[in-house]
Structures are given as C-alpha cells and as structure tokens.
Amino acid sequence: MATPHIDAAPGDFAPDILMPGDPRRATRIAETVLEDARLVTEVRGILGYTGTFDGRPVSVLASGMGVPSISIYATELFREFGAQRIVRIGTAGGMAPHLQVGDVVIASAAHTDSGLSANRVPGVHYSHAPSFSLLAAAATAAGAGKRDASGRARAKDSGSRAQAAGSGASGTTIATVTKGSSGAAGTEPTPSRRRRRGKTSKAYVGPVFTSDAFYADRPQTMEALVAHGTLAVEMEAAGLYATADAEGGQALAICTISDLLFSDASLSAAERELLFDRSVAYGLAAFAAG
Ligand SMILES: O=P(O)(O)O[C@H]1O[C@H](CO)[C@@H](O)[C@H]1O
Numbered sequence: 109m110a111t112p113h114i115d116a117a118p119g120d121f122a123p124d125i126l127m128p129g130d131p132r133r134a135t136r137i138a139e140t141v142l143e144d145a146r147l148v149t150e151v152r153g154i155l156g157y158t159g160t161f162d163g164r165p166v167s168v169l170a171s172g173m174g175v176p177s178i179s180i181y182a183t184e185l186f187r188e189f190g191a192q193r194i195v196r197i198g199t200a201g202g203m204a205p206h207l208q209v210g211d212v213v214i215a216s217a218a219h220t221d222s223g224l225s226a227n228r229v230p231g232v233h234y235s236h237a238p239s240f241s242l243l244a245a246a247a248t249a250a251g252a253g254k255r256d257a258s259g260r261a262r263a264k265d266s267g268s269r270a271q272a273a274g275s276g277a278s279g280t281t282i283a284t285v286t287k288g289s290s291g292a293a294g295t296e297p298t299p300s301r302r303r304r305r306g307k308t309s310k311a312y313v314g315p316v317f318t319s320d321a322f323y324a325d326r327p328q329t330m331e332a333l334v335a336h337g338t339l340a341v342e343m344e345a346a347g348l349y350a351t352a353d354a355e356g357g358q359a360l361a362i363c364t365i366s367d368l369l370f371s372d373a374s375l376s377a378a379e380r381e382l383l384f385d386r387s388v389a390y391g392l393a394a395f396a397a398g
C-alpha cells in the first residue's frame with residue numbers, strides 16, 4: 109500500500125535497506141552494487157530500488173536531508189513496508205582534528221540539536237544509539253577486533269589492504285585502508301580518488317553530531333563537542349536512531365568524511381555522490397552478519 113511519501117506495493121522493499129541522503133547516490137548504489145535492481149518508488153524524486161547483493165535481497169532508498177526527512181522515510185519503511193534494518197550511507201563534516209577527507213565514521217552515538225528527535229520523550233535527554241548488532245558487525249567488517257601475529261589489530265576490507273591503527277584522539281580508529289585497492293562495489297575512480305591513490309584513509313567508530321543546521325556559526329558548540337569526543341557532523345543519524353527505536357527496527361549510520369570543519373579540505377558535490385564504496389561495504393557486511 110502506498111504511503112504519503114513512498115509509492116510502492118507490499119513486498120517491494122527488502123527487510124534490509126541502505127539509505128543515502130542523495131537520490132542520485134541511491135541510483136548509483138543500485139546500479140553499481142545491487143544485482144537486478146528495479147525502481148520501486150520515485151515520489152518527490154526520492155528514488156528507491158530493490159535488488160540483491162550476494163543473493164540476499166537489499167533495497168536502497170534516499171532519505172533527503174535532515175532529521176524530519178529521514179524520520180518520515182524510516183517510519184514508513186519500518187511501519188508499512190516490512191523494513192527491519194536501515195543503514196544510512198551518508199557524508200559528514202570531519203570535526204575531530206585527526207579526521208581526513210575520505211575517512212569513514214561509523215556512528216556509535218548521535219548527539220543532536222534536533223527538536224523532533226531530542227523531544228521524543230518529554231522531559232528526557234534521549235540517547236540516540238544505533239543497533240548494537242549492526243554497529244558491531246560494521247566495525248568488524250572495517251577491521252575491529254582482528255589481530256595479526258605481532259598483536260596489532262588487522263582489518264580486512266572487501267579485498268582492500270587494511271591495518272588497524274589503534275585509538276585516535278577521540279573515537280576509536282579501527283582501520284587504515286590503502287587507497288587504490290578495491291573497495292566494495294566497482295565504483296569508478298573519482299578525481300579525488302586518483303589524487304589520493306596510494307594515500308590512506310581510516311575508519312573510526314565514535315559519536316557524531318546530528319545538526320538541524322548546515323549553515324550555523326557556532327564555533328564554541330563545535331569545539332565543545334570535539335572536546336567531548338565527537339568525530340563528525342551530519343544531519344540525519346539521530347533521527348534514524350530514534351525512529352528505529354520507536355518502530356522496533358534496527359539502524360546504523362556510516363558516513364564518509366566529505367569536508368573538514370576546521371580546514372579547507374572538501375569534496376565537490378560530484379565527488380560526494382561517488383565516494384561511498386567503503387560505507388556500503390561495511391553496511392552490506394553488517395546485513396550479512398545478522
Ligand atoms: O550526503 P548526505 O547523506 O545527504 O549527508 C550530509 O549531506 C547533507 C548536507 O549537505 C546532509 O544530509 C548531511 O547529513
């Protein structure tokens with residue numbers, strides 16, 4: 109049955125859903141990662157596809173931007189379309205000084221200034237946390253918990269060479285991936301990838317800040333969040349986590365760092381659309397582990 113924002117039939121969506129913010133990223137994931145993907149909804153240009161990955165049904169649906177938008181799509185998916193697990197495939201601004209463009213952050217918590225999400229339970233500062241099983245499986249896929257003969261943690265990343273690098277200044281560094289090796293899903297190299305070939309990017313597990321504002325001048329807030337261990341800023345994870353809690357589903361946000369708050373480094377819009385391969389790999393591995 110169609111909902112106000114998703115024009116699909118029962119059974120059109122798989123229980124496991126990847127959710128990028130950008131509809132074009134959804135199309136690209138469907139085209140490059142899924143097999144036999146078919147378009148199942150396109151209301152408001154929020155494109156949704158269902159196909160398979162390694163023989164398992166998987167859907168991808170864009171969320172749009174912000175907590176209200178992702179809360180709408182996640183609610184309708186959990187409530188009306190049989191969704192069980194949603195993994196956000198996002199981009200985020202790096203806040204912690206050790207983060208670099210291209211790094212991946214697996215969000216173990218989401219602080220937020222979103223009224224919708226923070227006020228879900230009146231009188232309570234609600235804790236926005238992901239599904240532990242999705243978090244643990246994605247972190248494992250990114251390399252957490254594996255040790256080589258020298259005792260150093262070792263990561264395996266869908267065929268990429270990867271080595272864990274211990275703890276960062278905040279959050280936990282779980283893997284260093286050598287660029288230029290294969291990622292998840294046959295995505296073509298972007299200009300920034302070519303520039304970065306041979307360099308390394310890392311995966312971190314730690315808290316993100318889900319902000320209602322993309323443009324806001326509040327350096328003190330950002331510095332205080334960094335001082336409290338926050339890794340990155342984005343605009344949906346808290347809404348997704350709270351919606352999953354409310355609807356009895358599971359959720360996780362995995363974000364690629366697209367720019368740095370305290371420096372000029374950034375990706376173009378086109379590069380942001382493309383740089384999702386490792387996030388998708390960790391998300392799909394989390395689905396497969398469950
Ligand atoms: O690239 P996506 O997944 O949309 O995520 C980030 O990008 C958007 C802001 O440009 C916000 O939605 C933010 O969370």
Ligand SMILES: O=c1cc[nH]c(=O)[nH]1
Nearest residue numbers: 199200201341342343
């Ligand atoms: O929400 C976002 C996403 C990327 N970069 C930012 O600074 N904010």
